Amino acid sequence: ETGVTQSPTHLIKTRGQQVTLRCSSQSGHNTVSWYQQALGQGPQFIFQYYREEENGRGNFPPRFSGLQFPNYSSELNVNALELDDSALYLCASSSRGQLMNTEAFFGQGTRLTVV
Amino acid sequence: AQSVTQPDIHITVSEGASLELRCNYSYGATPYLFWYVQSPGQGLQLLLKYFSGDTLVQGIKGFEAEFKRSQSSFNLRKPSVHWSDAAEYFCAVGARAAGNKLTFGGGTRVLVKP
Numbered sequence: 001e002t003g004v005t006q007s008p009t010h011l012i013k014t015r016g017q018q019v020t021l022r023c024s025s026q027s028g029h030n031t032v033s034w035y036q037q038a039l040g041q042g043p044q045f046i047f048q049y050y051r052e053e054e055n056g057r058g059n060f061p062p063r064f065s066g067l068q069f070p071n072y073s074s075e076l077n078v079n080a081l082e083l084d085d086s087a088l089y090l091c092a093s094s095s096r097g098q099l100m101n102t103e104a105f106f107g108q109g110t111r112l113t114v115v
Numbered sequence: 116a117q118s119v120t121q122p123d124i125h126i127t128v129s130e131g132a133s134l135e136l137r138c139n140y141s142y143g144a145t146p147y148l149f150w151y152v153q154s155p156g157q158g159l160q161l162l163l164k165y166f167s168g169d170t171l172v173q174g175i176k177g178f179e180a181e182f183k184r185s186q187s188s189f190n191l192r193k194p195s196v197h198w199s200d201a202a203e204y205f206c207a208v209g210a211r212a213a214g215n216k217l218t219f220g221g222g223t224r225v226l227v228k229p
Contacts, residue, residue, distance in 0.1 A: 042220050043205070
């Protein structure tokens with residue numbers, strides 16, 4: 001098991017609502033990335049946070065936003081939820097500044113269902 | 116842009132038989148390559164990674180993978196499959212120049228017959 005924890009584990013929201021997902025990174029890691037995994041597909045990169053700033057973003061609309069806190073934990077916020085936002089949201093932590101800084105450790109994910 | 120293709124959506128293998136999962140990637144520079152495993156409803160566990168050096172990489176749970184630059188491939192192998200290996204397997208490519216994001220393939224679901 002990794003030290004990356006995500007909450008909540010499951011969530012049901014109504015279309016149009018807003019949601020906040022949380023992630024605590026592994027000890028010693030300063031970078032958090034978020035991924036969306038739709039059913040039957042591979043994870044897709046949403047964005048990454050390093051030193052509390054967004055550092056790279058995938059092909060997701062602005063209603064997907066995030067934060068990173070001084071303790072390197074992170075939040076993913078999604079506004080105006082759509083049915084297609086239903087997915088497993090994965091958080092990955094890693095440590096920049098090292099040679100193998102692309103090695104990411106994943107949490108168990110938050111299963112979001114939009115009805 | 117990076118891309119990863121896993122040509123096999125499903126593979127069924129008998130327990131004790133060998134397993135090979137295919138992965139082809141597209142990236143302009145030297146890639147970082149990964150294989151992850153995902154059990155139902157779970158997150159991703161790293162099996163192995165390739166950054167540089169020896170093109171045959173050993174991982175956990177008896178898995179290995181071979182990087183072939185000429186074929187843009189990074190196939191995963193296991194000599195003898197156990198029932199607990201039934202899961203979904205994802206190949207991914209990453210690079211510092213791409214902001215360290217990982218691009219994943221669509222996955223291969225492995226079913227193990229007794």
